[in-house]
Amino acid sequence: MFAIRRSIVPLTSSIFKRSMITAQAVLYTEHGEPSDVLFTHKFSIDDDNLKSDQVVVKTLASPVNPSDINQIQGVYPSKPEKTLDFDTEKPAAPCGNEGVFQVLKVGNGVSDLAVGDWVIPSQVNYGTWRTHALGTSSDFIKLPNPDQSKSNGKKQGLSINQAATISVNPLTAYLMLTHYLKLAPGKDWFIQNGGNSAVGKYASQVGRLLNFNSISVIRDRPDLDEVKKELEQLGATQVITEEDNASKEFGGQIKSWVKETGGELKLALNCVGGKSSTGIARKLGNNGLMLTYGGMSKQPVIIPTSLHIFKNFTSAGFWVTELLKNNQELKSKTLKQIIEWYENGELKDAPSTHVEFDGNDLAKLYQQGITDSKKGKQLITYK
Numbered sequence: 001m002f003a004i005r006r007s008i009v010p011l012t013s014s015i016f017k018r019s020m021i022t023a024q025a026v027l028y029t030e031h032g033e034p035s036d037v038l039f040t041h042k043f044s045i046d047d048d049n050l051k052s053d054q055v056v057v058k059t060l061a062s063p064v065n066p067s068d069i070n071q072i073q074g075v076y077p078s079k080p081e082k083t084l085d086f087d088t089e090k091p092a093a094p095c096g097n098e099g100v101f102q103v104l105k106v107g108n109g110v111s112d113l114a115v116g117d118w119v120i121p122s123q124v125n126y127g128t129w130r131t132h133a134l135g136t137s138s139d140f141i142k143l144p145n146p147d148q149s150k151s152n153g154k155k156q157g158l159s160i161n162q163a164a165t166i167s168v169n170p171l172t173a174y175l176m177l178t179h180y181l182k183l184a185p186g187k188d189w190f191i192q193n194g195g196n197s198a199v200g201k202y203a204s205q206v207g208r209l210l211n212f213n214s215i216s217v218i219r220d221r222p223d224l225d226e227v228k229k230e231l232e233q234l235g236a237t238q239v240i241t242e243e244d245n246a247s248k249e250f251g252g253q254i255k256s257w258v259k260e261t262g263g264e265l266k267l268a269l270n271c272v273g274g275k276s277s278t279g280i281a282r283k284l285g286n287n288g289l290m291l292t293y294g295g296m297s298k299q300p301v302i303i304p305t306s307l308h309i310f311k312n313f314t315s316a317g318f319w320v321t322e323l324l325k326n327n328q329e330l331k332s333k334t335l336k337q338i339i340e341w342y343e344n345g346e347l348k349d350a351p352s353t354h355v356e357f358d359g360n361d362l363a364k365l366y367q368q369g370i371t372d373s374k375k376g377k378q379l380i381t382y383k
Helices: 066-073 146-151 160-164 169-178 198-209 224-234 242-246 251-261 274-283 305-311 320-324 328-343 362-375
Strands: 021-028 039-045 054-064 100-106 118-121 132-136 140-143 189-192 213-218 238-241 265-270 289-292 299-301 314-317 353-356 378-381
Touching: 021 132, 021 362, 039 362, 054 118, 054 160, 054 362, 066 362, 100 160, 140 328, 160 378, 169 198, 169 265, 169 320, 169 328, 189 198, 189 251, 189 274, 198 213, 198 224, 198 265, 213 224, 213 242, 213 251, 213 274, 224 238, 238 242, 242 274, 251 274, 265 274, 274 289, 274 299, 320 328, 353 362, 362 378
Parallel strands: 189 213, 189 265, 213 238, 265 289, 289 314, 353 378
Antiparallel strands: 021 039, 054 100, 054 132, 054 378, 100 118, 118 140
C-alpha cells in the first residue's frame, strides 16, 4: 500500500493572505498643462502590516482649486516634492491640497484617531487627488464626522463639501479679519473687493458673526439687485459697485456710514488689484491696513503716495499657507471656530458641483474638473 502524504500549506501562503488595497493617485513627473502631464497611477497599500504610528484612509472628496492647477503648471510658490514613494519609474508628485478622508485602519500606537473618523491633511501638498492614502497620525487633523457631531448635541454635522473645502477659503476670511488688527464689534468697518467671490462671501458672514460692519465691492451686472440682496443676507452691511468704488464723490457716502456707527474703516481685503485696489485703499481711515490675497485683474496694486505719507497706510500680503505652515496651534484654533459655526448652522459654505468617481481613469476625471472649474468649484466625490 502506498502511504498517504499530506501537504500542509503554511498560513503565509498567498491563498490565505488578504489582498492589499489597490489605490489610485493622480500624479505628474514634469510640470506643464494638466491635460498634458497628469496620469493615473495604481499602487498598493499593505494595511495588514502597519507600523505603530501609521494610518490608512480612504478619500471621501477633494476639490479642484486654482492653486492646484498652478502647482501642476509649476508657477505656484509652494509645490509638492517629486518622490518615488508611489513606486513610479521616475520621481512623481501628487496633486491636490484640500480634501477629506475617512480612517480605515490605525496602527497599534495611534490613540488620537479611530476607524470611521474624518480627517484632513495637516499640511499642504499632501496629495488629495487619490482614492486612498497611507500616512502617520501626524499627517492628519481630525474633524467631527456627522455622527460624532450628533452625539455631541450639535445642530448638524459637517457636509462632505464643508469638510473637503474647510482649510482654505473660510480660514482665509477669518484670519484676515482677526489676526492682524482688532476691529471693535458694532463700530468698526472693513471693505473688500471681490465681494461675490468665495472668500468674499465667507468674509461677509464672518463679519456678521463677529459683529463687524462691512462694505462689499462687486462688478456691475444685469442681476445686480439680486446679487446685492444675496450678499446682504449673508452679512454684508453695504454692497457697492466698482463704479461707486472709483468715484471720489461716493467717498462722502461711505464716511457717512462709518460716522453713524462711531467707528473707523480700518481694514481692506484685496483680491482684485489694479484700480479696484486703489479704490478700496482710498476709503481707509488713518493707520489703515490693506491685505492682498489675490490678483484677479492681473494688474499691479497701485497705492497713491499720499496715503502712505498722510494716512500712515500699510499694504501687506496674505497667504494662508505661509501663515499656518509652522503654526498648528493657530490652525487648530481657527478650524475649531469654523467647525462650530458650521455645526450651529451659522455659516454657509460655498457651493460645489459634485462629480462622483466611477472607478475608471482618475486623472481624466480631474482633468475634466479643471476644464469645468470655469463654471464653478468642482468637487470629486468617492463612494
